[in-house]
Amino acid sequence: xxxxxxxxxxxxxxxxxxxxxxxxxxxxxxxxxxxxxxxxxxxxxxxxxxxxxxxxxxxxxxxxxxxxxxxxxxxxxxxxxxxxxxxxxxxxxxxxxxxxxxxxxxxxxxxxxxxxxxxxxxxxxxxxxxxxxxxxxxxxxxxxxxxxxxxxxxxxxxxxxxxxxxxxxxxxxxxxxxxxxxxxxxxxxxxxxxxxxxxxxxxxxxxxxxxxxxxxxxxxxxxxxxxxxxxxxxxxxxxxxxxxxxxxxxxxxxxxxxxxxxxxxxxxxxxxxxxxxxxxxxxxxxxxxxxxxxxxxxxxxxxxxxxxxxxxxxxxxxxxxxxxxxxxxxxxxxxxxxxxxxxxxxxxxxxxxxxxxxxxxxxxxxxxxxxxxxxxxxxxxxxxxxxxxxxxxxxxxxxxxxxxxxxxxxxxxxxxxxxxxxxxxxxxxxxxxxxxxxxxxxxxxxxxxxxxxxxxxxxxxxxxxxxxxxxxxxxxxxxxxxxxxxxxxxxxxxxxxxxxxxxxxxxxxxxxxxxxxxxxxxxxxxxxxxxxxxxxxxxxxxxxxxxxxxxxxxxxxxxxxxxxxxxxxxxxxxxxxxxxxxxxxxxxxxxxxxxxxxxxxxxxxxxxxxxxxxxxxxxxxxxxxxxxxxxxxxxxxxxxxxxxxxxxxxxxxxxxxxxxxxxxxxxxxxxxxxxxxxxxxxxxxxxxxxxxxxxxxxxxxxxxxxxxxxxxxxxxxxxxxxxxxxxxxxxxxxxxxxxxxxxxxxxxxxxxxxxxxxxxxxxxxxxxxxxxxxxxxxxxxxxxxxxxxxxxxx
Amino acid sequence: xxxxxxxxxxxxxxxxxxxxxxxxxxxxxxxxxxxxxxxxxxxxxxxxxxxxxxxxxxxxxxxxxxxxxxxxx
Numbered sequence: 026x027x028x029x030x031x032x033x034x035x036x037x038x039x040x041x042x043x044x045x046x047x048x049x050x051x052x053x054x055x056x057x058x059x060x061x062x063x064x065x066x067x068x069x070x071x072x073x074x075x076x077x078x079x080x081x082x083x084x085x086x087x088x089x090x091x092x093x094x095x096x097x098x099x100x101x102x103x104x105x106x107x108x109x110x111x112x113x114x115x116x117x118x119x120x121x122x123x124x125x126x127x128x129x130x131x132x133x134x135x136x137x138x139x140x141x142x143x144x145x146x147x148x149x150x151x152x153x154x155x156x157x158x159x160x161x162x163x164x165x166x167x168x169x170x171x172x173x174x175x176x177x178x179x180x181x182x183x184x185x186x187x188x189x190x191x192x193x194x195x196x197x198x199x200x201x202x203x204x205x206x207x208x209x210x211x212x213x214x215x216x217x218x219x220x221x222x223x224x225x226x227x228x229x230x231x232x233x234x235x236x237x238x239x240x241x242x243x244x245x246x247x248x249x250x251x252x253x254x255x256x257x258x259x260x261x262x263x264x265x266x267x268x269x270x271x272x273x274x275x276x277x278x279x280x281x282x283x284x285x286x287x288x289x290x291x292x293x294x295x296x297x298x299x300x301x302x303x304x305x306x307x308x309x310x311x312x313x314x315x316x317x318x319x320x321x322x323x324x325x326x327x328x329x330x331x332x333x334x335x336x337x338x339x340x341x342x343x344x345x346x347x348x349x350x351x352x353x354x355x356x357x358x359x360x361x362x363x364x365x366x367x368x369x370x371x372x373x374x375x376x377x378x379x380x381x382x383x384x385x386x387x388x389x390x391x392x393x394x395x396x397x398x399x400x401x402x403x404x405x406x407x408x409x410x411x412x413x414x415x416x417x418x419x420x421x422x423x424x425x426x427x428x429x430x431x432x433x434x435x436x437x438x439x440x441x442x443x444x445x446x447x448x449x450x451x452x453x454x455x456x457x458x459x460x461x462x463x464x465x466x467x468x469x470x471x472x473x474x475x476x477x478x479x480x481x482x483x484x485x486x487x488x489x490x491x492x493x494x495x496x497x498x499x500x501x502x503x504x505x506x507x508x509x510x511x512x513x514x515x516x517x518x519x520x521x522x523x524x525x526x527x528x529x530x531x532x533x534x535x536x537x538x539x540x541x542x543x544x545x546x547x548x549x550x551x552x553x554x555x556x557x558x559x560x561x562x563x564x565x566x567x568x569x570x571x572x573x574x575x576x577x578x579x580x581x582x583x584x585x586x587x588x589x590x591x592x593x594x595x596x597x598x599x600x601x602x603x604x605x606x607x608x609x610x611x612x613x614x615x616x617x618x619x620x621x622x623x624x625x626x627x628x629x630x631x632x633x634x635x636x637x638x639x640x641x642x643x644x645x646x647x648x649x650x651x652x653x654x655x656x657x658x659x660x661x662x663x664x665x666x667x668x669x670x671x672x673x674x675x676x677x678x679x680x681x682x683x684x685x686x687x688x689x690x691x692x693x694x695x696x697x698x699x700x701x702x703x704x705x706x707x708x709x710x711x712x713x714x715x716x717x718x719x720x721x722x723x724x725x726x727x728x729x730x731x732x733x734x735x736x737x738x739x740x741x742x743x744x745x746x747x748x749x750x751x752x753x754x755x756x757x758x759x760x761x762x763x764x765x766x767x768x769x770x771x772x773x774x775x776x777x778x779x780x781x782x783x784x785x786x787x788x789x790x791x792x793x794x795x796x797x798x799x800x801x802x803x804x805x806x807x808x809x810x811x812x813x814x815x816x817x818x819x
Numbered sequence: 820x821x822x823x824x825x826x827x828x829x830x831x832x833x834x835x836x837x838x839x840x841x842x843x844x845x846x847x848x849x850x851x852x853x854x855x856x857x858x859x860x861x862x863x864x865x866x867x868x869x870x871x872x873x874x875x876x877x878x879x880x881x882x883x884x885x886x887x888x889x890x891x892x
Contacts, residue, residue: 193850200842
């Protein structure tokens, strides 16, 4: 039978698909979901979008959501409850298509206890209203898990609720500015037409007063952010772009108000409202962010919300905040160790994939020390807490929030330009004022305000939001997500790039396998393959996928000894696969630098499989391209087994460091920064979190961008790694677009200023020149960024 | 000339009405998610058909303000 995709998730079913209802499935998990949906006549799920399902590879334990029975946590999680009906918001990272929305909004068909559910697609959230006398929160979460939409509940979400309010305020500000702008434009229009002198005085007054009333909310509400940031900048002695903007708005407002009060018309009210409107549009465009992505993750996003504590043998579920030193905790299969602890009972087999990027579990014996952040694989273990969650080694490292990064957003290109700009404009304004003062005071004041009005850097202020905003969007479409537009500028300034190795340069879930020793026959290989098929250990999985054969034979008496290996019988031949200790029986530990899986067949030692990490596709090209323009460094938590190969890829000038602890990495990056380098750190695991936070720009690489990436400035999809170089280079292109746009807006300013200093800046000239300059700069920035991106980013 | 005054008053009222509608729409969260409603709209038609056969979805649509407006359409 030819390979066919799974009806549920679209994955290749392989040679032995699970058949149900005459349809192929890749695994029993997918089949079960199909059965559930089929039973409830929800087959439409598969019609809206073919193969929409999510494949779940890690089996979670039955108790995963047991903590939802804890009253305190339940209360924190629920948005609303009146005893009968409750509302809850779940973050479900696996929401990805129209079928997901359909299914999650028809949960009431699955279980009548659910009143209704609504999905917010960009945030990947589902809001569920349910009758809590019929279904508990835990059952609800388990129901979602059963159809493979596993809600992610973390400490982080419990701490902060309801964001996104500022975005709404900005929209309202834009709405009000637009309303006033359009109405004032209507009142101003008669003045621009020939014969406006014939307009009766009472109409002039009325239009003036109406405009004055309409402009008040624009100046004092819509534009209020500009005044605030200008004031804050001044307090820190920084002349930001907001200062000339504020000067312009003030000049426009007072000049025009004077005209209205003296009954001479309506002044520049239309230009003022238009200015604020355009500025806010720019702000909105720039402010678009990836809502479902989180760039601010700290340990709270990874850690479980609750943990099972053992008191005199009785299990009790408590929030991890209440965990104290000396407590005995129970950590089950696939659960995370929340605090530094010592193994008290059971066989530890800790997977530090989130911490180091290395997914091969480390065996731990009784009394061994286990750092927080590891995940237990295998049977349950009991741990004695040594340090509280907040005090644990890694949490402390992540908690050292950077103070140096705060000033980043102020120390940028545009602020430097606006400093000179403001000074020059003020010089011109005062010079013109002095010149006209010899003629008349009234004209001098008029010229002074005219200069401030026309020089208002609207076009200048719009350049960066639109150029960088478009760059962000283009990057996002290509799989490179940026936290905010300032990051583009930081990326452009990069001089030094620091890489992490495991998980960043190597693939975390794929390995190469090589056999060392007496070669195995096909039949023997088949036996090994049949054995490892049953084990979920990453090394077994690597072996299974590498040893290709058509069939499998079932071993008898199969047994897995966690942390050691697997054993089984084929007729009378015992086959052992696993660690050196387990297979050879020698007391000495395996001290080789690579991962090895030893094999013995029918009591005969045959050698070992050496399993190596596989480097990402296109790594060599990316590194050699980057090496041409940047200093390269590599910091690896691993041993130096791969030193030669890496030095060959990175070239002789690169500095490679091995055996680096998380804090070593952080200090190394800080040292580079102190020596005047602009450091770009590229990492993936939580062990890089400190280094990512202290670097100028931190990029984290993630296989699944919606979950598990440490706090950073940008997230790169793992399979887009080969394009890293072109992304960094494109930031330079964005900068050239910004410079070109600056030139255009300066040209407009020269024209405008020449009108102003000659005391002939009429409201009509302002009303035409200001929007035209803004719109042309926006169009130029947008079109050129997109065009260049289509040429330079493939 | 009083026609102009009348027109201005009407203009302000109409524009103000739209402004209020816009502010209300933003406040009630209609701009928070600009993707799901476009998809959701397509589901409801099919569901309405299914509802005639099974009556299953009757209580659900009653409580849901979003789907209520959509099914009426």
